[in-house]
Amino acid sequence: xxxxVCFTPNELSGVDLSKKTVVVIDVLRATSTIVCALAxxxxxxxxxxxxxxxxxxxxxxxxxxxxxxxxxxxxRIEGFxxxxxxxxxxxxxxxxxxxxxxxxxxxxxxxxxAGAGHVLVGALVNLDAVARAVAxxxxxxxxxxxxxxxxxxxEDAVCAGLLFQRVRALKKGARYGGDAAVTAQLLASHYATSxxxxxxxxxAGRQLARAGLGADLQTCADMDRLAIVPxxxxxxxxx
Amino acid sequence: xxxxVCFTPNELSGVDLSKKTVVVIDVLRATSTIVCALAxxxxxxxxxxxxxxxxxxxxxxxxxxxxxxxxxxxxRIEGFxxxxxxxxxxxxxxxxxxxxxxxxxxxxxxxxxAGAGHVLVGALVNLDAVARAVAxxxxxxxxxxxxxxxxxxxEDAVCAGLLFQRVRALKKGARYGGDAAVTAQLLASHYATSxxxxxxxxxAGRQLARAGLGADLQTCADMDRLAIVPxxxxxxxxx
Numbered sequence: 271x272x273x274x275v276c277f278t279p280n281e282l283s284g285v286d287l288s289k290k291t292v293v294v295i296d297v298l299r300a301t302s303t304i305v306c307a308l309a310x311x312x313x314x315x316x317x318x319x320x321x322x323x324x325x326x327x328x329x330x331x332x333x334x335x336x337x338x339x340x341x342x343x344x345x346r347i348e349g350f351x352x353x354x355x356x357x358x359x360x361x362x363x364x365x366x367x368x369x370x371x372x373x374x375x376x377x378x379x380x381x382x383x384a385g386a387g388h389v390l391v392g393a394l395v396n397l398d399a400v401a402r403a404v405a406x407x408x409x410x411x412x413x414x415x416x417x418x419x420x421x422x423x424x425e426d427a428v429c430a431g432l433l434f435q436r437v438r439a440l441k442k443g444a445r446y447g448g449d450a451a452v453t454a455q456l457l458a459s460h461y462a463t464s465x466x467x468x469x470x471x472x473x474a475g476r477q478l479a480r481a482g483l484g485a486d487l488q489t490c491a492d493m494d495r496l497a498i499v500p501x502x503x504x505x506x507x508x509x
Numbered sequence: 510x511x512x513x514v515c516f517t518p519n520e521l522s523g524v525d526l527s528k529k530t531v532v533v534i535d536v537l538r539a540t541s542t543i544v545c546a547l548a549x550x551x552x553x554x555x556x557x558x559x560x561x562x563x564x565x566x567x568x569x570x571x572x573x574x575x576x577x578x579x580x581x582x583x584x585r586i587e588g589f590x591x592x593x594x595x596x597x598x599x600x601x602x603x604x605x606x607x608x609x610x611x612x613x614x615x616x617x618x619x620x621x622x623a624g625a626g627h628v629l630v631g632a633l634v635n636l637d638a639v640a641r642a643v644a645x646x647x648x649x650x651x652x653x654x655x656x657x658x659x660x661x662x663x664e665d666a667v668c669a670g671l672l673f674q675r676v677r678a679l680k681k682g683a684r685y686g687g688d689a690a691v692t693a694q695l696l697a698s699h700y701a702t703s704x705x706x707x708x709x710x711x712x713a714g715r716q717l718a719r720a721g722l723g724a725d726l727q728t729c730a731d732m733d734r735l736a737i738v739p740x741x742x743x744x745x746x747x748x
Contacts, residue, residue: 280519281660421520422661424688449663449712453696460695473688 272410273434274447275454277427278417279382287386291409293400293433294383294502295392296416297425298474299354300376302393302490304507306356307339309496311365314506315339317377321347324372331368340372344481347372356395356489368506375423379416380502386412391500391507394429394465394493401436403499410447411437413454418474424457425472428465431458466491511649512673513686514693516666517656518621526625530648532639532672533622533741534631535655536664537713538593539615541632541729543746545595546578548735550604553745554578556616560586563611570607579611583720586611595634595728607745614662618655619741625651630739630746633668633704633729638736640675649686650676652693657713663696664711667704670697705730 276282295301304315316331318324321340324347328336339352339359346353352363354373371377383389388407392400404411413433415426431454438444446452461468469475469487478486500507515521534540543554555570557563560579567575578591578598585592591602593612610616622628627646631639643650652672654665670693677683685691700707708714708726717725739746 277516277661278519280517283659418688420522421687422516422689422692424692427692448660449657450661452710453661453663453666453692456699457692457695460699471691 271408271441271444272447273437273444273451274411275413275415275430275450277415277422277450278420279379279414280420282382282414285412287383287412289387289409291388291390291404291407291411292383292386293390293392293404293411293413294379294416295413295426295429296376296379297393297429297490298469298472298478299356299486299490300373300416301391302395303354303356303359304391304500305393305396305496305498307359307364307369308500308507308509309498310359310361312359312369313366314508315369315371316506317380318370318372319377319381321372324370328370331370336368336370337364339369342374344478344483355483355486357485375416375418379414383414383502389502391502392429392433394491396496396498397429397433398436398494399497399499401433401440404437405440408441423472423474425469425474427454428457428461428468430454465493510647510680510683511686512676512683512690513650514652514654514666514669514689516654516661516689517659518618518653519659521621521653524651526622526651528626528648530627530629530643530646530650531622531625532629532631532643532650532652533618533655534652534665534668535615535618536632536668536729537708537711537717538595538725538729539612539655540630541634542593542595542598543630543739544632544635544735544737546598546603546608547739547746547748548737549598549600551598551606551608553747554608554610555745556619557609557611558616558620560611563609567609570609575607575609576603578608581613583717583722594722594725596724614655614657618653622653622741628741630741631668631672633732635735635737636668636672637675637733638738640672640679642738643676644679647680662711662713664708664713666693667696667700667707669693704732
């Protein structure tokens with residue numbers, strides 16, 4: 271079993287994903303939020319490529335059943351029901367609902383992974399559960415970091431490294447497939463005891479703090495809090 | 510002075526380079542080779558985007574004055590005079606010549622940087638000289654790693670980290686501008702005493718060894734051998 275890492279969705283180009291497990295990671299914040307939303311009882315999350323597509327799909331699904339969620343520059347999109355803070359996605363707001371979601375990085379990465387054998391949604395909050403799922407599937411795996419506007423984001427790389435450290439502990443013979451995987455593993459070892467600090471010092475974390483959303487950093491750094499593995503298929507993410 | 514790193518040319522998108530110094534880095538092998546070629550007396554190197562463009566430009570320059578250089582899958586392009594091994598670019602072959610060059614990653618990165626205030630050609634072989642030039646220019650700087658087919662390449666990231674460590678030692682108040690710069694610096698510290706090993710274990714290094722070009726690894730790892738700073742402007746790289 272080969273474990274590979276892409277630091278941005280652009281790095282996927284040319285990689286055949288059809289027989290692979292892809293774990294999409296956007297720690298700050300889309301995949302953390304999706305995991306929290308499904309844990310809070312949301313029925314599904316539809317990642318979409320634009321605001322216009324979100325509005326259209328929400329209408330098709332019916333505005334009683336579907337909520338619009340997403341951000342631009344960290345803040346809720348105007349006219350949308352929810353932003354991209356995990357704490358907004360309470361059972362009171364989302365239970366039984368479809369969520370139609372568009373964000374700057376995370377939903378882009380999910381859509382880029384759509385052709386893969388399995389697409390799992392990973393974050394620090396469900397790290398252990400995802401590692402077990404990857405090991406059980408037993409296929410070559412790619413950790414696809416959402417990054418930040420197609421640039422490297424350290425918190426996603428650290429999460430990918432921690433994930434694959436755990437997969438290797440569970441799956442004998444699993445090996446790192448390339449330079450990015452080896453580097454992610456080095457980052458994970460280096461920052462193993464300071465993950466919350468990585469988030470707060472990262473470019474994405476500093477932007478969130480400036481936007482008054484610093485509380486999200488703690489929620490997103492709360493490792494292994496949720497033992498669920500959302501899967502993306504047929505255009506929606508479900509449990 | 511802000512020091513930023515892009516791990517692939519794709520990461521440049523949206524960055525305004527017009528007032529910045531960009532150092533293009535493709536340790537294995539294009540920028541190492543360009544530095545060696547100019548040190549061996551080549552008059553200039555023209556990076557171009559395709560084989561067809563290389564042939565056309567060499568005809569315009571005159572086949573007596575211009576040599577074609579470049580690789581596909583590490584090997585010399587059919588019909589070209591030279592491949593992409595630094596050791597091929599001897600004074601006997603290249604002195605006084607224009608070189609027209611097309612490679613898989615390095616020339617792509619050079620062309621992507623063309624709009625910048627200054628574009629310098631960096632590698633391990635001229636690391637110290639480039640660090641001094643960046644510090645003397647005194648502008649915000651971007652280390653643009655060529656990477657490998659638009660993916661992360663560890664040897665370029667280590668070179669970028671080593672470069673900016675030296676710039677910071679020379680330039681008071683220079684600071685790292687983003688997640689990739691901080692990560693490159695961590696890689697540089699971690700691998701400071703094992704740079705040749707990084708090259709030989711990297712994906713690019715292993716491909717070169719498989720292609721019978723393992724000797725290039727030592728040439729490209731030979732730090733600070735050449736105190737020259739090639740600059741790319743008006744479509745050509747010169748001293």
